[in-house]
Amino acid sequence: MHDIWNPWHGCIKCSEGCQNCYMYALDRKRGMDGRDIFRTKAGFTYPLHQDRKGRYTVQSGEMLRVCMTSDFFLEQADAWRDEAWRLIRQRRDVKFFLLTKRPERVSTCLPSDWNDGWDHVMFNVTCENQKRADQRIPLLLDLPFKHKGIMCAPLLGPIDISAYLATNQIEQVLVGGENYDNPRPCDIDWVKGLHQACVQSDITFCFIETGTYLIKDGKTYHLKSKRLQSSMACKSGLQHVGKPMHFDLVDEYGPIEKELLYKPHFRTCCEQCGSRLICNGCSACSTCMQERGGIAATSE
Numbered sequence: 001m002h003d004i005w006n007p008w009h010g011c012i013k014c015s016e017g018c019q020n021c022y023m024y025a026l027d028r029k030r031g032m033d034g035r036d037i038f039r040t041k042a043g044f045t046y047p048l049h050q051d052r053k054g055r056y057t058v059q060s061g062e063m064l065r066v067c068m069t070s071d072f073f074l075e076q077a078d079a080w081r082d083e084a085w086r087l088i089r090q091r092r093d094v095k096f097f098l099l100t101k102r103p104e105r106v107s108t109c110l111p112s113d114w115n116d117g118w119d120h121v122m123f124n125v126t127c128e129n130q131k132r133a134d135q136r137i138p139l140l141l142d143l144p145f146k147h148k149g150i151m152c153a154p155l156l157g158p159i160d161i162s163a164y165l166a167t168n169q170i171e172q173v174l175v176g177g178e179n180y181d182n183p184r185p186c187d188i189d190w191v192k193g194l195h196q197a198c199v200q201s202d203i204t205f206c207f208i209e210t211g212t213y214l215i216k217d218g219k220t221y222h223l224k225s226k227r228l229q230s231s232m233a234c235k236s237g238l239q240h241v242g243k244p245m246h247f248d249l250v251d252e253y254g255p256i257e258k259e260l261l262y263k264p265h266f267r268t269c270c271e272q273c274g275s276r277l278i279c280n281g282c283s284a285c286s287t288c289m290q291e292r293g294g295i296a297a298t299s300e
Contacts, residue, residue, distance in 0.1 A: 002057070003280040005064045005096075007044045007084045008077050010037035014101055017128030017154055023069045025180035037076045044080075047091045060093035061249060061261030062280045063122075073102045073109050085111045092120050093251045099124045099151055101132075103139035114144065119248040122147035122171075129157045137164045147171055147245060154178030154211060158190045165201040171245045172204045174278065177211015177229065185213035185220055188236070195238045204242040206277045207233040233274030241277065 011034060013021060024034035047064060049057040058064060066072050072081070088096050089111070100106065103125050123145040127133035133150075140148055141164065148169050152159060153176035164170060175194055177186030191207055198205035209229040214221045223229045249256050264281030273279070 003063060003065055004068050005043070005046045005066050006040055006069050007046075007067065007087075008037060008039045008074075008080055009069045010034055010076075011070045011074060012037075012076070015128065015132055016156060017101070017126060017132070020154075020178060020181050020183060022180045037070065037074065039077075039080050044083075045087065047087045047094060056091075058091070058094055059262040060251060060256055061095070061263075063095040063097055063278075065097045065099070067099070071100050071102055072098050073100045073105045075102075075105065078109070081109060082111070088121065089113075089118070092118070093249045093256055094120060095247050095249070096121045097124065097149075098122065099126060101126045101136070103136050103143065106139075106143055110144075116144045117146040119146050121145065122149060122245075124149040124151050124172075124174075126151045126153070127159060127161070128152065128154055130159050133159050133161055133164075137161065141167055141169055147247070149173065152176075152194060153208065154184065155186050155190055155194075156184060158187075158193055160197070161194065162197045162200075165197055165203055168201075170201075170203055171243070172206070172278075173198050174206045174208055176208040176233075176274075177214060179209075179212050179226060179229070183212040185215050186211040187215040189215075191236070191238055195240065198242065199240050202242045203240075204245070204277065205238070205240040206275065207236060207238040208274045208278075209233050210236075230274040231272040234272045234276070239274075239277060 011023060021034065027034040047058055051057060070077065098121060123140065123143065125136040125140045127136055127150055137150065149172035150161065150170060151174045153174065155175055155177060173194060175191055178184050195205050195207070209226060210223055210232050211229060212223060214223060214232070223232060249261065264279065266276065267282045270276055270282060
């Protein structure tokens with residue numbers, strides 16, 4: 001996917017949401033151990049990659065989700081983070097989505113010129129249950145970031161974040177169920193509760209995917225493919241576009257006019273994707289064509 005940047009790979013499990021980690025599952029299929037942490041080679045400098053005409057592969061205005069197979073604030077990555085910050089600093093025309101389960105480490109891992117935050121960086125914490133929400137969101141609120149969000153994935157229980165949304169610091173909430181090895185079920189009522197709280201505060205809410213097992217009206221549904229899970233999340237009606245997020249993006253010439261920023265391209269199949277609200281658009285990777293087969297759901 002063209003919207004993901006993994007400067008390093010591998011992670012150490014640290015909370016309930018890590019139990020059935022998708023990265024660990026995928027690494028096992030490749031004969032790898034998810035606990036092995038290493039700096040990626042060609043992938044490390046991805047934000048600076050250029051095409052044959054000298055144009056950046058990642059265009060001005062796109063968003064890069066960082067460390068989706070690790071944690072940007074992982075202790076074992078301390079030696080590489082300064083260089084990653086340098087790349088982020090260099091591409092102030094790109095939005096960077098940082099996600100962590102380790103907000104307690106963040107204040108000591110920021111660059112010296114951070115001040116009250118860089119306008120092209122969005123910081124998010126993972127909250128899989130109420131315990132982690134009450135532990136991590138207060139830390140999120142106290143940290144100097146211009147843009148803040150919450151990721152409730154895998155969602156493992158009901159979560160009340162209303163008081164945190166009332167601070168007017170949270171701009172986006174993302175929710176998803178669990179996949180891969182021994183996935184735990186996600187109850188649609190948990191999703192509805194978070195959705196309602198976001199609608200009341202007019203905060204963008206994105207239900208990305210249901211997960212493999214979805215509980216609805218007392219039944220557990222087995223959704224076999226991620227494409228179906230995404231489609232069902234989209235069809236649920238539990239998406240909300242809240243107050244707009246504004247990123248002041250600049251390049252070497254100064255502020256970039258809105259008309260010159262990247263405009264996402266979506267295909268017909270994207271209309272039923274749960275991630276559309278947060279997606280850079282279609283990268284023509286052909287994955288949707290490869291998966292067009294197995295989208296059957298069963299009730300059990």
